[in-house]
Amino acid sequence: MDGDDVRMFGVLPFTTRMTVVRLASGGLWLHSPVQPTLERQRAIDQLGTVEHLVAPNKIHSLGIEPWKALYPSAKVWASPAFSKRHPDIAVDALLTNNLETPWNRDIDHCVIEGHAVLDEVEFLHRRSGTLIVTDMIQKHEAAGNSWMWRGVKHVAGVLGKDGGVSLDIKLSIRDKAALRRSIDTILGWDFDNLIISHGRCLTGGAKDDVRRAFHWIGGS
Numbered sequence: 001m002d003g004d005d006v007r008m009f010g011v012l013p014f015t016t017r018m019t020v021v022r023l024a025s026g027g028l029w030l031h032s033p034v035q036p037t038l039e040r041q042r043a044i045d046q047l048g049t050v051e052h053l054v055a056p057n058k059i060h061s062l063g064i065e066p067w068k069a070l071y072p073s074a075k076v077w078a079s080p081a082f083s084k085r086h087p088d089i090a091v092d093a094l095l096t097n098n099l100e101t102p103w104n105r106d107i108d109h110c111v112i113e114g115h116a117v118l119d120e121v122e123f124l125h126r127r128s129g130t131l132i133v134t135d136m137i138q139k140h141e142a143a144g145n146s147w148m149w150r151g152v153k154h155v156a157g158v159l160g161k162d163g164g165v166s167l168d169i170k171l172s173i174r175d176k177a178a179l180r181r182s183i184d185t186i187l188g189w190d191f192d193n194l195i196i197s198h199g200r201c202l203t204g205g206a207k208d209d210v211r212r213a214f215h216w217i218g219g220s
Contacts, residue, residue: 003034023106027051033063056134057120058085081119114179116172130193139163139199164213183214
């Protein structure tokens, strides 16, 4: 579900996307919730009952509280450093690699390690073979961007189908070996599709694309 556009650092235009998974239980799992509107809420209600709200990194906080207000019984799950950045947002659990979740029969998760700033958690929806990524991979569409922002995103390596890991993320790695282990875990998952929060998603061929996106860190 696409949300409203936002401005990163108040200037850089970003599209936003929420991923909705219907669990085997029938409940709904909302990843990186966008701001709710009446139309969006009605669409969600047609799918099932919201049981889980997921903040996949410390930056993606925008829709957590508004959806929680609409569905007070929903549990809030957040990335490891989320509460340090947002101490005012109530969280039921911070995600770690060893944490047992009530949705682990449907969805695997992996905390990405080795980055100095970004604390991101990636997810695999097993039944559909879909990897769900937030900011670690971006593929911004050229349409809707001015020539200046297209140029910035091209230089950053996140424009269009050939987008991948942004330059600022690459320059902020503190432990490549730890990052490599995290990526190897993800590449060991069984997926062929990719949903990302910012830009073009993939149906088919996603594992090769993810492998290409992280080729720069070396290793397998």
